Amino acid sequence: MPEQPATLHLLEGPGGKYDPESGQVTGAYYRYVVYIPWATAESTGLPLQPTVKGGPWIMDPGTHRAHIMISPPPED
Numbered sequence: 001m002p003e004q005p006a007t008l009h010l011l012e013g014p015g016g017k018y019d020p021e022s023g024q025v026t027g028a029y030y031r032y033v034v035y036i037p038w039a040t041a042e043s044t045g046l047p048l049q050p051t052v053k054g055g056p057w058i059m060d061p062g063t064h065r066a067h068i069m070i071s072p073p074p075e076d
Helices: none
Strands: 006-012 017-019 024-026 029-035 057-059 067-070
Antiparallel strands (some): 017 024
16 A cells, blocks of 8 residues: 555456557546545544445555545446
């Protein structure tokens, strides 16, 4: 885990496919994470669970694994 804030961006999902010829990814969900060791709901102002679909929230608050989860809803 990082000692200072860091980000992680990922595409995931059972149907995710990468086409090397076009450089396009299809069938995958985008999610990103902002690692902020020792951050809490109080220090960030974020809830402990999303309050709206895809909304940011803090996971593992108060630990070295503390991070903000952001999972935008999949596009239709």
